[in-house]
Amino acid sequence: MDLELASRLxxxxxTRIVLCVLDGLGGLQRRSTGRSELEQARTPNLDRLAQDxxxxxxxxxxxxxTPGSGPGHxxxxxxxxxxxxxxxxxxxxxxxxxxxxxxxxxxxxxxxxLDAAGNITDRRAGRVAxxxxxxxxxxxxxxxxxRAQVFVEPVREHRFVAVLRGDGLDDAVSGTDPQIxxxxxxxxxxxxxxxxxxxxxxxxxxxxxxxxxxxxxxxxGLMLRGFSKYPALPQFPEVWKLRxxxxxxxxxxxxxxxxxxxxPLACPGGLEEQLDVLKRHWDDFDFFFVHYKKTDAxxxxxxxxxxxxxxxxxxxxxxxxxxxxxxxxxxxGDHSTPALLAAHSWHPVPFLLHSNYCRKGDSGAFNExxxxxxxxxxxxxxxxxxxxxxxxxxxxxxxx
Amino acid sequence: MDLELASRLxxxxxTRIVLCVLDGLGGLQRRSTGRSELEQARTPNLDRLAQDxxxxxxxxxxxxxTPGSGPGHxxxxxxxxxxxxxxxxxxxxxxxxxxxxxxxxxxxxxxxxLDAAGNITDRRAGRVAxxxxxxxxxxxxxxxxxRAQVFVEPVREHRFVAVLRGDGLDDAVSGTDPQIxxxxxxxxxxxxxxxxxxxxxxxxxxxxxxxxxxxxxxxxGLMLRGFSKYPALPQFPEVWKLRxxxxxxxxxxxxxxxxxxxxPLACPGGLEEQLDVLKRHWDDFDFFFVHYKKTDAxxxxxxxxxxxxxxxxxxxxxxxxxxxxxxxxxxxGDHSTPALLAAHSWHPVPFLLHSNYCRKGDSGAFNExxxxxxxxxxxxxxxxxxxxxxxxxxxxxxxx
Numbered sequence: 001m002d003l004e005l006a007s008r009l010x011x012x013x014x015t016r017i018v019l020c021v022l023d024g025l026g027g028l029q030r031r032s033t034g035r036s037e038l039e040q041a042r043t044p045n046l047d048r049l050a051q052d053x054x055x056x057x058x059x060x061x062x063x064x065x066t067p068g069s070g071p072g073h074x075x076x077x078x079x080x081x082x083x084x085x086x087x088x089x090x091x092x093x094x095x096x097x098x099x100x101x102x103x104x105x106x107x108x109x110x111x112x113x114l115d116a117a118g119n120i121t122d123r124r125a126g127r128v129a130x131x132x133x134x135x136x137x138x139x140x141x142x143x144x145x146x147r148a149q150v151f152v153e154p155v156r157e158h159r160f161v162a163v164l165r166g167d168g169l170d171d172a173v174s175g176t177d178p179q180i181x182x183x184x185x186x187x188x189x190x191x192x193x194x195x196x197x198x199x200x201x202x203x204x205x206x207x208x209x210x211x212x213x214x215x216x217x218x219x220x221g222l223m224l225r226g227f228s229k230y231p232a233l234p235q236f237p238e239v240w241k242l243r244x245x246x247x248x249x250x251x252x253x254x255x256x257x258x259x260x261x262x263x264p265l266a267c268p269g270g271l272e273e274q275l276d277v278l279k280r281h282w283d284d285f286d287f288f289f290v291h292y293k294k295t296d297a298x299x300x301x302x303x304x305x306x307x308x309x310x311x312x313x314x315x316x317x318x319x320x321x322x323x324x325x326x327x328x329x330x331x332x333g334d335h336s337t338p339a340l341l342a343a344h345s346w347h348p349v350p351f352l353l354h355s356n357y358c359r360k361g362d363s364g365a366f367n368e369x370x371x372x373x374x375x376x377x378x379x380x381x382x383x384x385x386x387x388x389x390x391x392x393x394x395x396x397x398x399x400x
Numbered sequence: 401m402d403l404e405l406a407s408r409l410x411x412x413x414x415t416r417i418v419l420c421v422l423d424g425l426g427g428l429q430r431r432s433t434g435r436s437e438l439e440q441a442r443t444p445n446l447d448r449l450a451q452d453x454x455x456x457x458x459x460x461x462x463x464x465x466t467p468g469s470g471p472g473h474x475x476x477x478x479x480x481x482x483x484x485x486x487x488x489x490x491x492x493x494x495x496x497x498x499x500x501x502x503x504x505x506x507x508x509x510x511x512x513x514l515d516a517a518g519n520i521t522d523r524r525a526g527r528v529a530x531x532x533x534x535x536x537x538x539x540x541x542x543x544x545x546x547r548a549q550v551f552v553e554p555v556r557e558h559r560f561v562a563v564l565r566g567d568g569l570d571d572a573v574s575g576t577d578p579q580i581x582x583x584x585x586x587x588x589x590x591x592x593x594x595x596x597x598x599x600x601x602x603x604x605x606x607x608x609x610x611x612x613x614x615x616x617x618x619x620x621g622l623m624l625r626g627f628s629k630y631p632a633l634p635q636f637p638e639v640w641k642l643r644x645x646x647x648x649x650x651x652x653x654x655x656x657x658x659x660x661x662x663x664p665l666a667c668p669g670g671l672e673e674q675l676d677v678l679k680r681h682w683d684d685f686d687f688f689f690v691h692y693k694k695t696d697a698x699x700x701x702x703x704x705x706x707x708x709x710x711x712x713x714x715x716x717x718x719x720x721x722x723x724x725x726x727x728x729x730x731x732x733g734d735h736s737t738p739a740l741l742a743a744h745s746w747h748p749v750p751f752l753l754h755s756n757y758c759r760k761g762d763s764g765a766f767n768e769x770x771x772x773x774x775x776x777x778x779x780x781x782x783x784x785x786x787x788x789x790x791x792x793x794x795x796x797x798x799x800x
Contacts, residue, residue: 061799
C-alpha cells in the first residue's frame with residue numbers, strides 16, 4: 001500500500017498487534033524424507049493456531065529475489081523494499097545506536113588477518129574477542145582525515161562501524177572486502193563521479209589503519225563495505241498511527257526497526273526476556289515487532305536439525321504469547337533460509353495472521369505446504385502491515 | 401523484475417537452464433468430456449515431472465489480455481510486454497535474418513487475390529507456393545520510392561517482408577489488411593502527424609505493386625501490416641549473464657529471441673533435431689529456449705484431437721531432454737490457444753519448473769486444473785526468467 005494512502009486511512013484505537021518474525025523461517029524439503037524443517041519439527045501450537053488463522057505464503061521482495069535482512073524486514077513493516085534501500089553501514093550504525101546524521105556515510109567494518117604479502121588469510125581475524133576489538137577500535141580513533149570527522153565504533157567480535165562526517169560526502173563507494181582469502185583487500189572505488197572524494201578518504205582511512213594495526217597478531221588489517229547514508233523512511237508510527245516497539249536480541253534488527261521510527265527495546269536474553277518486556281510494556285505500545293534469530297542462524301549453518309529445534313523452541317514459547325491476547329498476531333519470516341541451501345533464498349515464506357476477523361482456510365498445520373492452501377495464497381510481504389492494521393480495525397474505509 | 405535490478409543481481413555460474421515453450425499450451429475443457437487438451441492427452445512424463453516440480457499458472461500479459469506471439473514470448477524472457485512492444489513487421493524481418501537498421505520501418509506483407517472490382521477474394525492468395533512467391537517478391541524490388549530505399553524479402557507461402565529505409569520514417573501507420581474478404585485493401589493511414597510522409601510512401605508502394613502484380617492469377621494484390629521499427633531491448637545475455645540460444649523451427653520465434661540477443665539456432669526438423677542441436681551445443685550455452693509450435697497450430701485450427709496428439713508427441717520426447725540433466729527446466733507456453741476458441745486466448749498457462757531447489761506442491765499432473773494447485777499459484781509470466789535464474793543459483797542477494 002502506498003504510504004500516503006496508508007496515512008490517510010489509518011486510525012488509532014486500543015488494539016494490540018504483535019508481529020513475530022522468525023528470521024529465515026521458510027525452508028525446503030529434504031530429499032530423504034520429503035519434509036521441510038517446519039514439516040519435520042514438532043510444532044503443535046503453531047499448527048493449532050494455523051488452523052484458526054488466515055495463512056499464506058508471502059513473497060518478500062519479488063519472484064526469484066533473495067532478500068537480505070534489510071529488505072526482508074522493510075517489506076513486513078510496509079515499505080516497498082525496491083523503493084526504500086538501506087545500506088549495510090547504516091543498518092549496523094543504527095543497530096548499535098549510533099546517532100547518524102543525514103549527511104554521514106557509514107560503513108560496516110571487519111577486522112581481518114593479513115599475511116606478510118598483504119593477502120587476507122582470515123576475513124574475520126579469527127573472530128577476535130569483542131573486548132580486544134574494542135581496544136583496537138579505540139586506537140583507530142587516532143585516524144585523521146582532511147575535511148572529514150571519523151567515528152569508529154565496535155559492534156561484536158571482528159565487526160565494527162566506521163562513519164565519515166563532513167560536507168559533500170557521497171556513499172556510492174565500492175567495498176574493500178574481496179569476499180575471498182588469498183588476495184589483498186580491494187581499493188575503494190568511486191561508483192560515479194561525485195563519490196571520488198569520498199573514495200579517496202576511505203582509502204586514506206584504510207592506509208592509516210594499516211599502520212596502526214601493523215603489529216597485531218590477528219587483526220592486522222580491516223575491510224569496509226556497505227557504504228551508505230541514512231534513508232529517509234516515512235515514520236512507521238506516523239503512517240500507521242501506532243506506538244511501535246521492536247524487541248530483538250541483535251542490534252541490527254532493532255536498528256532496522258528504529259530507522260522506521262519504532263522504539264528499540266533490547267532483549268539480550270531471548271524469548272523469555274522478550275515475553276517479560278512485552279508484558280511490562282503491554283500498555284505502552286500498540287504494535288510489537290518481536291524478532292527471533294535462531295531459525296536463520298541454523299539455516300545459514302545448513303543445520304536442518306538445529307533449525308527444527310529452533311522452531312520447536314518458538315512453538316513452546318507461543319502459548320505464553322497467546323496468553324497476552326493480542327488482537328492481531330502475525331507469525332512469519334523476513335525470508336526463507338533453507339538448511340538445504342545454507343543461505344537466504346527467494347522462496348516465499350509461511351505466514352499466519354490470527355484475529356477475530358479471520359476467514360477459515362485449508363491449512364491443517366503451519367508449514368510451506370499447508371500455508372499455500374491458506375486464504376491469502378501467495379502474496380507480497382509488503383501487504384503484511386496493511387493486513388494486520390485491517391484486522392485490528394485500524395483502517396478507515398477507502399472512498400465513499 | 402526491473403531489468404536494471406536484474407543486471408545488478410545476476411551472476412554467472414556453470415548451470416544449464418532450458419525453457420521449453422509449447423506454443424499456445426493452455427486449453428479449455430470440452431463440455432462433452434469436462435477435459436481440456438492437457439487433461440485428455442496421455443502425458444505420463446509431463447505428469448510425473450509436475451509432481452516433482454514447482455507448478456502454477458502464468459499470466460502472459462494481464463487479466464483478460466490475449467497476447468500475440470511477441471508479448472507472450474517477451475514476458476517469458478523477462479521483458480514486461482506492456483513496456484516493450486514489438487511490431488509484427490520487425491518480428492518477421494528479424495525472423496528471416498534481415499539486417500534491420502534502427503531507423504528502418506518494416507511491415508509484414510501478404511499476397512492476396514483481388515477480383516475485377518478490386519475486392520479481396522482470398523486473403524492468402526490460395527497460399528501461393530513459396531517458390532512462386534519468391535519470384536513475385538523479386539519483381540516487387542523494381543518499386544522505386546522518392547527519398548526511401550525499398551527492400552522486399554520472401555518469408556513462406558503468401559508471406560513476405562517489406563522494409564522502408566530512409567530519413568524521418570515513422571512507423572505509426574495503419575495496416576492495409578481489412579481482415580475480411582469482399583472489400584478492397586485499406587489505404588494506409590498516418591496514425592499521428594509525423595507519420596504522414598511514411599503513409600504516403602506505403603500507399604505509393606502498394607500502387608506500384610498493383611501494377612506489377614496485375615497479370616497474376618492468384619497473387620494479384622498485397623496487404624501490409626504491423627509497421628514497426630526495431631525496439632531497443634536490453635540484451636538478454638547481458639542482463640542475465642547467460643550465453644543464450646534459441647532453438648525453433650519457425651523463423652519468427654528465432655527472430656524474437658534474437659531481438660533479445662539470443663543466438664538463433666535453426667532446427668527445421670523439429671523436436672528430434674532440436675535435441676541433436678541441444679546436445680551438440682550443450683557446452684556452448686547456459687540458457688536454451690526451445691520452441692514447439694504444433695500445439696498452437698492445432699489449437700488455432702480448432703482441432704482438439706490434434707492438439708492432444710501434439711502434446712503427446714512432446715511428452716514422448718521429454719525423457720530424452722531430461723537425460724541431458726538441465727539444472728533448471730521450465731515447461732510452459734507463451735499463451736493459451738484453446739481448440740474450443742480456435743484462437744489465442746487470455747487464459748493463464750500451465751507452468752512447471754524443475755530444479756534441485758523446488759518446493760513440493762499438490763499437482764498430481766500437468767494440466768490447467770492441477771497446476772493451479774501448485775506452489776507458484778497464479779503469477780505473472782514475466783517472473784519466469786527471474787525464477788529460473790534463482791533456481792539456477794544465478795542471483796545475488798538483494799540488500800544487506
